[in-house]
Amino acid sequence: MTPVSRRYLAPLFLGPYAENDDALEKILVEFLRDHVYWRRNFHPEDLPPISTFASSSPEYQAFMARMRRELHLLSAALKHSVPFSSPRYIGHMASDLLLPGLIAQMMALPYNPNNVVDEAAPVTVELEIEAGLQLARMLGYATDERRTPCAFGHLTSGGSVANYESLWLLRAVKYFPLAAKAAGARCGDPFELRGRPLAQWDDWSLLNLPLAEALDFRDTCMARLRAMDDVNAAERIAEAIEAERIEALGMVTFCARHPDCPPPVVLAPVTAHYSWEKAMKLLGLGTAQLVRVPARAMRMDPAALDEELSQANWERRPVLCVVGVLGTTEFGTVDPIHRIVAARDRWQAQGLSFGIHVDAAWGGYLASIFRDEDGSFLPREKVRQGFRRFPSPDVYDAFAALGGADSVTIDPHKLGYMPYGAGALVCRDHRAFDFVAQDAPYAFSRPAGETANLRVKFRTLGRYILEGSKPGASAAAVYVTHRTLPLDHRHFGRLQGESVASAEDFYERLRALAAGVADVAKLVVPFEPDSNLICLAVNPNGNVSLARMNEFMERIYGHLRVDRAQPVQTRQFFGSSTRLYRGTLGEAESRRILGELGIDPATFRDAPGDDPNAADSILILRHTLMNPWLDDETNGVNYLALYCDYLAELIRAELPPSRVQLLRQRSA
Ligand SMILES: *Cc1c(COP(=O)(O)O)cnc(C)c1O
Numbered sequence: 001m002t003p004v005s006r007r008y009l010a011p012l013f014l015g016p017y018a019e020n021d022d023a024l025e026k027i028l029v030e031f032l033r034d035h036v037y038w039r040r041n042f043h044p045e046d047l048p049p050i051s052t053f054a055s056s057s058p059e060y061q062a063f064m065a066r067m068r069r070e071l072h073l074l075s076a077a078l079k080h081s082v083p084f085s086s087p088r089y090i091g092h093m094a095s096d097l098l099l100p101g102l103i104a105q106m107m108a109l110p111y112n113p114n115n116v117v118d119e120a121a122p123v124t125v126e127l128e129i130e131a132g133l134q135l136a137r138m139l140g141y142a143t144d145e146r147r148t149p150c151a152f153g154h155l156t157s158g159g160s161v162a163n164y165e166s167l168w169l170l171r172a173v174k175y176f177p178l179a180a181k182a183a184g185a186r187c188g189d190p191f192e193l194r195g196r197p198l199a200q201w202d203d204w205s206l207l208n209l210p211l212a213e214a215l216d217f218r219d220t221c222m223a224r225l226r227a228m229d230d231v232n233a234a235e236r237i238a239e240a241i242e243a244e245r246i247e248a249l250g251m252v253t254f255c256a257r258h259p260d261c262p263p264p265v266v267l268a269p270v271t272a273h274y275s276w277e278k279a280m281k282l283l284g285l286g287t288a289q290l291v292r293v294p295a296r297a298m299r300m301d302p303a304a305l306d307e308e309l310s311q312a313n314w315e316r317r318p319v320l321c322v323v324g325v326l327g328t329t330e331f332g333t334v335d336p337i338h339r340i341v342a343a344r345d346r347w348q349a350q351g352l353s354f355g356i357h358v359d360a361a362w363g364g365y366l367a368s369i370f371r372d373e374d375g376s377f378l379p380r381e382k383v384r385q386g387f388r389r390f391p392s393p394d395v396y397d398a399f400a401a402l403g404g405a406d407s408v409t410i411d412p413h414k415l416g417y418m419p420y421g422a423g424a425l426v427c428r429d430h431r432a433f434d435f436v437a438q439d440a441p442y443a444f445s446r447p448a449g450e451t452a453n454l455r456v457k458f459r460t461l462g463r464y465i466l467e468g469s470k471p472g473a474s475a476a477a478v479y480v481t482h483r484t485l486p487l488d489h490r491h492f493g494r495l496q497g498e499s500v501a502s503a504e505d506f507y508e509r510l511r512a513l514a515a516g517v518a519d520v521a522k523l524v525v526p527f528e529p530d531s532n533l534i535c536l537a538v539n540p541n542g543n544v545s546l547a548r549m550n551e552f553m554e555r556i557y558g559h560l561r562v563d564r565a566q567p568v569q570t571r572q573f574f575g576s577s578t579r580l581y582r583g584t585l586g587e588a589e590s591r592r593i594l595g596e597l598g599i600d601p602a603t604f605r606d607a608p609g610d611d612p613n614a615a616d617s618i619l620i621l622r623h624t625l626m627n628p629w630l631d632d633e634t635n636g637v638n639y640l641a642l643y644c645d646y647l648a649e650l651i652r653a654e655l656p657p658s659r660v661q662l663l664r665q666r667s668a
Contacts, residue, residue: 005632005633005634006498006628006632006634007634008494009495009498009628011023011099012099012485012495013097013098013099013417013628014085014096014097014099014102015096016085016086016096016629023099024099024102024103027103028106028107031103031107035110035111079568080564080567080568081568082094082562082568082574083568083574084096085097085627086627087627087629087630087632087639088571088572088573088574088639088643089573089574089627090574090575090624090625090627090630091562091574091575091622091624092576092624093329093362093414093415093624093626094414094626095417095626095627095628096627096628097418097419098416098417098418098481098484098485100477100480100481100483100484100485101412101416101417101418101419101477101480101481102419102477103480104473104476104477104479104480104481105418105419105473105474105476106473107476108124108473108476108477111472111473112472112473113471113472113476114469114470114471115128115155115461115470115472115475116461116462116467116468116469116470117459117460117461117462118459118460118461120469120472121475124472124473124475124476125458125461125472125475126455126459127472127476127479127480128154128155128461128472128475128478128479129152129454129455129458129459129461130479131424131478131479131482132151132152132153132155132424132426133153134482135153135364135410135424135426135482135487136152136153136426137371137375137487138365138367138368138371138488139360139364139367139402139403139408139410139426140367140377140400140402140403141402141426141428142403145453145454148216148429148431149215149428149430149431150429150430150454151426151427151428151429152426152427152429152430152433152454152458153424153426153427154425154458154461154464154465155412155422155423155424155470155475155478156423156424156425156465156466157422157467157470158361158411158413158420158421158423159273159275159359159362159409159410159414159423160273160275160278160423161423161466161467162361162409162410162411162423163275163276163279163357163359163361163409164279164282164283164466165425165465165466166321166357166407166425166427167266167279167285167320168283168436169407169427169432169433169435169436170211170321170355170357170407170432171264171283171320172246172247172432172435172436173211173214173215173218173355173432173435174207174209174211174214174264174318174320174355175207175245175254176214176218176241176245176435177193177198177201177206177207177209177214177217178203178206178207178244178246178258178261179241179244179246180198180217180218180221180241180244181198181199181201181203181206182244182257182258183237183240183244184199185199187236187237187240190224190228190237191220191221191224193206193209193217202260203258203260203261204260204261204316204351205351207318208318208351208352208353209353210348210353211353211355211406211429212429215429215431215432218431218434218435219431225237225238244257247436250284251263251284260316261318262316262317262318263285263286263289263318264285264289264317264318264319264320265289265290265291265312265317265318265319266280266285266289266290266291266319266320266321266322266323267291267293267305267308267309267319267321267322267323267354268290268291268292268293268322268323268325269293269294269295269299269300269323269325269328269335270293270294270583270584271295271325271328271329271333271335271584272325272328272359273328273329273361276290276323276359277290285320291308291312292583293305293308294586295586296586296589297333297527297528297589298328298330298331298333298527299333299336299394300324300335300336300340302336302339302340302343305322305339305340305343306343309322309343309354312352313351313352318354319352319353320354320355321354321356322340322343322344322354323357323358323359324336324337324340324357324358324359324398324405325358325359325360326358326359326363326366326399326402326408327360327361327362327363327364327366327415327531327533328362328533329361329362330533330535330578330622331527331529331530331533331535332362332363332503332529332530332532332533332534332624333527333529333530333531334394334395334398334399334530334531335398336397336398337356337358337397337398337399337401337402337405338397338398338400338401338404340356340401340405341356341401341404341405344356344404355406355407356404356405356406356407357405357406357407357408357409358405358407358408358409359409360402360408360409360410361409361411361414361423362411362415362531362533363415363531364409364410364411364415365410365415365416365487365492365496366399366415366531367402367487368487368488368489368491368492368493368496369383369391369489369493369496369497370383370391370396370400370493371487371493372488372489373489373490375488377399377400380393380396382489383489386497386501387497387500387501388504388508389504390500390504390530390531391530392530395530395531405428406427406428406429406432407425407426407427407428407432408426409424409425410426411424412474412477412481415496415626416478416481417481417495417626418474418477418478418481419474419477421471421474422474422477424478430454430457430458433464433465434464436464437463438462438463438464439463495628499531499532499625499626499628500532502532502625502627502630502631502640503531503532503533503534503625504529505631506534506623506625506630507528507529507534509641509644510523510525510534510536510644511525513644513647513648516648517538517648517652519541520540520541520651520652520655521538521539521540521541521655522538522539522541522596522597522598523536523537523538523651524537524538524539524593524596524597526580526593526596526618532624532625532626533622533624533625534623534625535578535620535621535623536620536621536623537549537553537593537597537618537619537621538552538553538556538651539552539597539598539599540552540656541598543598543599543656544598544603544613545600545603545612545613545614546594546599546600546603546604546614546615546618547603547608547611547612547613547614548613548656549599549618549619550615550617550618552654552655552656553577553619553620554619555654556621556647556650556651556654557575557619557621559571559650560573560574560575560576560577560621561575561576561577562574573643573646575623576622576624577619577620577621578620578622579618579619579620580593580617580618580620582605582606582616583606590604593618594618600613602614603615604616604618625640627639
């Protein structure tokens, strides 16, 4: 077999050996000089405030010396950083950085643009808007401004903030009609919906309008106010609506005024990222209202979702949002987004509506594999080329259904191979952001046409989003990367495909490894991967205690973890670990996995208690396969093969001493 070679990847990254140092240095010096001339040419007639003699003063030299000293210390300390760029790093969700993003970010830094508003970032705010639209198109959202819906996306500091913002927006949209009704009741009931005065609507029905209708409704309300002859009266009504909104009253007062609408629940799979708990705390919704939907093999169980929805409907509990995860943080598994969308359509027809947010912080960029250059969604047969299993029918359908979700979180700083902190939130309908705009909505006197143009409207980005000041340099990085490596299957998708193919290769190698160590241990991959994360557990033969197995895993992981006390060079490979809990796994899955490992299920407890053999979780190794050089064999080395050999070595070396050895040790 000819060795795998990823020659086309050569110019994309700085490289594990910093092979592209010349290119990077040349470009950086070029653009640094460019920046210098830009400063000088602003007003060349101005004399330089820092005189050419300044550098001879002792204070100047002392400062420079202090700075250099600190920088040397920093540089030395940074040598302890984690070598993400190396194919020996297969731990967390990090790898080398795409050169266009790295360079664009460094290039933009000395200009220091602040994307809170175009007055502080005339160039990079526009780039951020374009980058959001690029992501929207990759995900399957329409971006034609002349039509509704038209998507809008923007960058955040990361996926967590994008998740918080998604709930913030959904709540604002969903609860708006109730505020309009309450305000209208005091102002002559000026609004109507589906041809009926709002006063005739009950709160529950208003809260369960399809989201698209709630979005339209605000537009019609605003149009109605704008059409009123009495401008002062219109303004009073607009103010009354604002005062009745859940954002103004707070949850407690709002719910007290709307007794038919108890606090809403958010449904998320048991596998959801911990940021969802934070989101519930932050928005005052309370973690008690975060309903964990059971999963099967770490994919949300659609039947369980249906049960939860049925329960909520029965109890008349509003459902704010159902979260689907596209690429779980721990297993890379993909929730059946298509089934969530279908459930929404079904329940909506029965009067229970909710938003759908897809947390694709991890897997979002995989969508590029499915997207043709002309923007169309590729048939499965075409996507499958070059893979062993990917995409499974469910994974394919999940990606195809993304356009049916209301919003998506996606992290350029994860599978986008871009510098931190670059997350993104993309909404199917940009009008959702109007609901949270931080100045009075009765600014409807703005010239018509200004709000109509999305690219103009969002130049005051800070009005519409959670964050304030934010780095324009990140926007430059994301935009330039997307332009250099378009988000379709021939370009960005090819790189994404390599990571999936590496994972498939690794999965096969682990099977061989399991056979290779079968004489001493059971090696189990608990979940067949959907994308590019793979976990595994190892139990020494003969051991039935979960606590003992975890100790063994702990010892193996000890060789793979980042340890501040150890220079990184002493490590052969870096991995990561996670724990499986009963509550997350469910009974059937727990039984299956323990069975495969040969562990006594009685030692898997909800709480460890004082039985030395029992534990409340299964410790597993977790591998993120995103380094582009994992199975490149240009130098005759395959790092995945090397890692499997190393793992076999570790397993044998860390086996608990056998009885014979113990006896021998004792007699020695
Ligand atoms: C990483 C991740 C997040 C959080 O993103 P940050 O960028 O770390 O804030 C949220 N959800 C999922 C599924 C993730 O993988």
